[in-house]
Amino acid sequence: MVTLAIAAVLAVLAAPSIRDFLIRNQMANISNEFAGSIMRARNEAASKNTCVSMCMSATAGGSATPSCKTTGDPDWQQGWILFLNEACDSSVTTPALDDIIAARNSSGSQYTLMASTGSTPPKKLMFTPSGRLNALAGANMFVLDINGADSDTSFKYGSNICLDKMGRTRIIPYSQNSCS
Numbered sequence: 001m002v003t004l005a006i007a008a009v010l011a012v013l014a015a016p017s018i019r020d021f022l023i024r025n026q027m028a029n030i031s032n033e034f035a036g037s038i039m040r041a042r043n044e045a046a047s048k049n050t051c052v053s054m055c056m057s058a059t060a061g062g063s064a065t066p067s068c069k070t071t072g073d074p075d076w077q078q079g080w081i082l083f084l085n086e087a088c089d090s091s092v093t094t095p096a097l098d099d100i101i102a103a104r105n106s107s108g109s110q111y112t113l114m115a116s117t118g119s120t121p122p123k124k125l126m127f128t129p130s131g132r133l134n135a136l137a138g139a140n141m142f143v144l145d146i147n148g149a150d151s152d153t154s155f156k157y158g159s160n161i162c163l164d165k166m167g168r169t170r171i172i173p174y175s176q177n178s179c180s
Helices: 002-048 151-157
Strands: 052-056 079-084 100-105 111-115 124-127 140-146 159-163 169-173
Touching: 002 052, 002 079, 002 100, 002 111, 002 124, 002 151, 002 159, 002 169
Parallel strands: none
Antiparallel strands: 052 079, 052 124, 079 100, 111 140, 140 159, 159 169
16 A cells, blocks of 8 residues: 555656657657658759749648648647749649658647748748749748646747758747847
8 A cells, every 4th residue: 555655656756757748749840750751842843843832731630632721810839831833833732743842741739830020931942943932031930839827838948940041941949039
């Protein structure tokens, strides 16, 4: 009985640490996957000498043809699509299946990955054959946040993903409000 009581006390003490560990790992996974997708789009554009677009996904993970979201909140957490855009046409919203490089489905609504810069945050990024971002004036910041959590939890585990006009990314702490 004493052994079970000690085990129960240790389990109660360890539960918050396990929760924090899971949140921290999920947040790191999302930010790393997003930054990696941006790097992949940039590298594909340069290596194939063509434009590559990355857009928010409008399809919710089913078997529907992937298409880009053009309206609503700019929450990239719902998923994104990377595709070849040989015409370098920024208005393409439904890529041909042969042109799709990668697609990521949403992993739920527990987190948000919002573009935070400017009055109209981007729902689509396009990389030119040189690997540069097309039509991005300065640094852009994507904020990874925890929905429904207290601000302390977001402050501890959230992150900002900085993207410059050269197409380079870096991940900074949530507490740092600027990409400069």
